[in-house]
Amino acid sequence: MQTLLLNGSTLNDEYAQRLLRLVIALFSESGTPPQVINLEELRIADCTGCFGCWTRTPGECAIHDDAPTVTAQMAHAERIVFFCPVVFGGFAPELKRMIERSISLLLPFMRVYRGESHHPARYGRQYELCGIGILTRPDPEAAASFRERLRRLSLNFNGILFSAGTLVRGSTLDSAQIREIINVREDV
Amino acid sequence: MKRIKTALILCGSPKRERSTSRELGAYLARRLEAGGVKTVERSCVPRDTLLAEVGDADLLVLSLPLYADGIPARMKETLMRIAVAKLGPKYCAALVQSGFLESAHNDTAIEMCRLFARDAGFTWLGGLGRGAGGVLAGRPLEQAPPPLRGTREALDRAAELLALGEPFSPEVNQAFRVQPLPRWLYAGAADLGFVVQLLKNGRLLSMFKKPYR
Numbered sequence: 001m002q003t004l005l006l007n008g009s010t011l012n013d014e015y016a017q018r019l020l021r022l023v024i025a026l027f028s029e030s031g032t033p034p035q036v037i038n039l040e041e042l043r044i045a046d047c048t049g050c051f052g053c054w055t056r057t058p059g060e061c062a063i064h065d066d067a068p069t070v071t072a073q074m075a076h077a078e079r080i081v082f083f084c085p086v087v088f089g090g091f092a093p094e095l096k097r098m099i100e101r102s103i104s105l106l107l108p109f110m111r112v113y114r115g116e117s118h119h120p121a122r123y124g125r126q127y128e129l130c131g132i133g134i135l136t137r138p139d140p141e142a143a144a145s146f147r148e149r150l151r152r153l154s155l156n157f158n159g160i161l162f163s164a165g166t167l168v169r170g171s172t173l174d175s176a177q178i179r180e181i182i183n184v185r186e187d188v
Numbered sequence: 189m190k191r192i193k194t195a196l197i198l199c200g201s202p203k204r205e206r207s208t209s210r211e212l213g214a215y216l217a218r219r220l221e222a223g224g225v226k227t228v229e230r231s232c233v234p235r236d237t238l239l240a241e242v243g244d245a246d247l248l249v250l251s252l253p254l255y256a257d258g259i260p261a262r263m264k265e266t267l268m269r270i271a272v273a274k275l276g277p278k279y280c281a282a283l284v285q286s287g288f289l290e291s292a293h294n295d296t297a298i299e300m301c302r303l304f305a306r307d308a309g310f311t312w313l314g315g316l317g318r319g320a321g322g323v324l325a326g327r328p329l330e331q332a333p334p335p336l337r338g339t340r341e342a343l344d345r346a347a348e349l350l351a352l353g354e355p356f357s358p359e360v361n362q363a364f365r366v367q368p369l370p371r372w373l374y375a376g377a378a379d380l381g382f383v384v385q386l387l388k389n390g391r392l393l394s395m396f397k398k399p400y401r
Contacts (some may be wrong), residue, residue, distance in 0.1 A: 046261060049203050055389055056391065059400070060399050072399075087344065153256070
């Protein structure tokens with residue numbers, strides 16, 4: 001399975017980098033190592049909500065920075081891993097910004113999927129999403145929100161299965177726990 | 189119960205014009221003003237005075253569009269700055285709207301707004317979510333078509349509750365969430381709107397283009 005990992009943590013975050021190395025090693029156990037993109041190193045502007053990627057240059061964002069290159073890699077991936085500190089129960093802004101800029105992976109039209117309106121996938125892909133979040137302290141509410149966040153995003157990415165979990169910053173890096181986050185997949 | 193004297197409405201939309209979130213926030217601001225609450229509206233464009241202005245307000249209302257199932261990135265950065273600033277006791281509420289028909293899409297973002305309020309030390313008064321943003325399409329709510337009368341009435345009542353520092357009632361929540369149109373009509377109109385835009389831009393034949401195949 002072709003896995004793309006979007007790293008929304010900062011490179012000077014020592015705990016995140018140690019965790020990231022372990023996550024990469026665990027994904028590599030089951031096949032090809034994931035392709036890792038460090039978003040901090042890229043120039044990615046805010047989405048302006050213009051919908052140009054749907055109506056002016058279909059499939060391509062009108063803003064010419066590093067985001068379209070990442071979107072192209074997302075288009076080819078089978079599994080996308082979102083890795084970042086948890087902020088208010090969701091993604092860190094650096095990662096969230098990239099996700100917003102990738103809506104060209106979807107078509108503008110509405111269709112019913114799992115009982116709700118959603119946009120169909122431009123590439124006909126049913127991406128499998130995985131979320132790994134870092135909490136600043138034990139926080140069951142934020143952990144539950146992060147998991148639900150992944151489920152909702154999976155629905156909008158036309159996914160069937162997703163996996164998500166959180167670790168508390170400073171906690172021992174336990175391979176078994178991380179393996180469980182990665183491998184225990186749930187239906188959306 | 190505490191009478192609110194000052195409010196700040198923070199709009200999370202990056203759009204400069206035709207922003208539904210801005211119009212919903214602006215309508216709420218007018219209702220709060222009518223109820224005697226001095227209200228200012230601000231966007232998330234970085235500015236030196238924002239933290240002080242939020243600090244001066246008794247009530248902070250977040251009005252935002254759903255972006256990829258969550259709070260827009262730039263707004264999230266603004267909220268992070270507010271949360272760490274520890275601005276003292278304050279009330280907080282949120283209005284979240286999306287272009288999907290069903291308001292359930294907004295629930296995750298509302299929960300994130302609640303967690304922001306918790307982390308900032310603010311008292312959470314609730315979040316209202318509505319779908320079908322395309323029906324309002326950035327017009328002032330007073331000019332909205334009849335299907336949005338319920339939204340207007342819900343915001344009128346929401347403003348009364350906020351002015352008293354009281355949480356949104358289940359009735360207000362429910363009235364705000366009501367789908368203004370049947371699914372087939374909203375989806376059909378939305379799809380037609382995109383087709384018209386594609387036609388105007390000369391891109392109709394490439395609407396399914398896969399540039400990264």
